[in-house]
Amino acid sequence: MIEFDRVVKYYGTHRALDGVTFTVPDGCVTVLIGPSGCGKSTSLKLVNRLLEPDDGYVRVDGRPVKSFAVEELRRGIGYVIQSAGLLPHMTVQDNIGLVPRLLGRDKTWRRTRALDLLELIGLDPHSYARKYPSQLSGGEAQRVGVARALAANPPVLLMDEPFGAVDPLNRETLQNEFISLQRKLKKTVIFVTHDLDEAVRVADRIVLMQDGLVIQEAAPEELLGHPSNAFAREFVGTDRALKRLGRFSVSDYMSQDTSRVESEDHTSVPASATLREALSRILAVPSDQIPVRDAQNRILGSISLEAIRRAGYGGAST
Amino acid sequence: MVTDSGATVESWLVRKPVVFAVIIGATGVFLPLFTIREHRLDGGTGLSLLSASVPYSVFLTACLMVPVVISLVRMPARVRAGFLAGIGSVLIVLPWLLAATIGSSVLVERELGLGRVAPAGGFWFLILSGIILFSEFSRAAQGWTGTLLVVAISLCLFVMFWLGLLEDIAFIREYRVREERFFSELIAHLRIAAMAVGSAVLVGVPAGIASYRYPVVRKPVFSVVSGLQTIPSLALFGLMIAPLAFLSQRYPFLRQLGIRGIGNAPAIIALFLYSLLPILRNTYTSLSVMDPAVIEAGKGMGMTQKQLLFMLEIPVALPIILSGIRVASVQTVGNTTVAALIGAGGLGNFVFQGLGQAAPDLIVMGVIPIVVLAIVIDRVFGFFIGRAIPGVRTVE
Known part of the structure; x- marks a missing residue:
């Protein structure tokens, strides 16, 4: 110290x-x-x-x-x-x-x-x-x-x-x-x-x-x-x-639920990215959420505008 | 666009020295090449190349045309540079060959058995034009071209000398009469210069380091040393005589050490004082222009003051310090000539003897080795400065 x-x-x-x-x-x-x-x-x-x-x-x-x-x-x-x-x-x-x-x-x-x-x-x-x-x-x-x-x-x-x-x-x-x-x-x-x-x-x-x-x-x-x-x-x-x-990681705020994700979505975000990047990508698409992919490009889940808003507002991370 | 303007700049840089060299060389063709003297004090008669030998004149003119043609023809830069440096080498060697052939045959024709061929304006102009071409382009030729050409030139001249082809040249005559003394004076010359520069290194480098470390010291040290530089060399030699004569009268042990008003001691002291400035200034500058980040890194890593100086500051400064010593050495080899006036030895003896006897050939005999020495010393330093510290970019 x-x-x-x-x-x-x-x-x-x-x-x-x-x-x-x-x-x-x-x-x-x-x-x-x-x-x-x-x-x-x-x-x-x-x-x-x-x-x-x-x-x-x-x-x-x-x-x-x-x-x-x-x-x-x-x-x-x-x-x-x-x-x-x-x-x-x-x-x-x-x-x-x-x-x-x-x-x-x-x-x-x-x-x-x-x-x-x-x-x-x-x-x-x-x-x-x-x-x-x-x-x-x-x-x-x-x-x-x-x-x-x-x-x-x-x-x-x-x-x-x-x-x-x-x-x-x-x-x-x-x-x-x-x-x-x-x-x-x-x-x-x-x-x-x-x-x-x-x-x-x-x-x-x-x-x-x-x-x-x-x-x-x-x-x-x-x-x-x-x-x-x-x-x-x-x-x-x-x-x-x-x-x-930029301090928060997508992997901490994503949802495992893949049901609402359409597989033909071109815009996605890596799990290792920050919420700042995720937000930037969501703002570029008409939908409120985008798929999260891992390094092998497999879909892990999704991240939603709502989740990002909660993190930004100071909501507790899991 | 870019390549176009680049090519223009390049060809202009190539052509300028070529034009210069060719003009000087052409002048050399028309000037008297030699002065034919009956004996050493004879004023002599000029002999120009055109009047002596038409074939040689044609050959020489051709030699001078080649660089012009080469600089106009498209070819890789280093090949061009190689050719130009080669032509330069030919122009350096050729005049000697002319002296050995045309000059000697003229002596035989005119039945001047004891006559001599003294190089005149044309001779030196041709060599000068060769040197211009060689020194401009030998480096651009890259690789070993330059070195090989230097070896070839030296070998040619040496072989001609060794075969006795150059015996009729006036200053070679002078040299033959004084062969033994020539070498003792050459060694004396080198010894005086080396002792002066050596002691200037021992004093100047520490003084430079001290001026950098302790700003208080800088002003007085620099004003004394630069003040010394303003005294004309002849005057400084003269100034040494009185105090040294007094001291050696007063303290006999000094006299036993060879310190007298005239001779080697005052010469070495005066030359030492002259050498101080370039060495001191370069040492100081090299240290004060050093990247402060490097010094901070050294300190931050836990170097002591001593380690900082010997592991970092001096090694990084070395190329600039060495170029100071280089300047001092070249300058001192020249100035040592004047030292002959106050009874020190050296090649200056021949120069002043020649002046006294109105024998120009003797003067030339003394001056040529001085010039050669200065060039060799300069090149040797250049070689070491360029290679001693691989990581540091230097100006050669």
């Missing part, structure tokens, strides 16, 4: 953080979000002590970060930044093995680890291991950046707008890959972004910040359903109900 306890940070006379308090629970993704200059990146850098607070405490597992030797602390925390920051003179494999190298791991271990991680992030180990960063696309470099952060198997991962420099299409792929990776690895992640859609997609919890203050600390559904003040309402936008539907 990572705790921020009344943290204050000045840049010159500007108060960048004005008594920030929030907690980051173990094993889930906490997104720090807010407009630029709200202090989200500053908060992140306080955790691995790239910045030091002027007042208050940042604690990791109850222990103030100040009490760690700074290099040791950093080697125990994975760090992913926006432009990947791969070292240009090292191969992909050596980049991934960098923290293990700093920790004194031998060459064979580092190589095996690098190949495993490349496999994990979906890049062919044998064609990528010996490439140089200049030979990678933006998305590939970002994946390698994530692999590098995971190399020493740290329990905590700090991600500073990790997908911010990637084009929208690739960004969504990377987000989905990250979500499925996180399901396997269960790291404690602090994820900074200014993109609300991204936050809603990846977050277990969202900390909304403005002008160095925490405005709301909540699950995404809660933030979208009940923004706590005018700023939060404005930030989540007028389509917050739609965004909120």
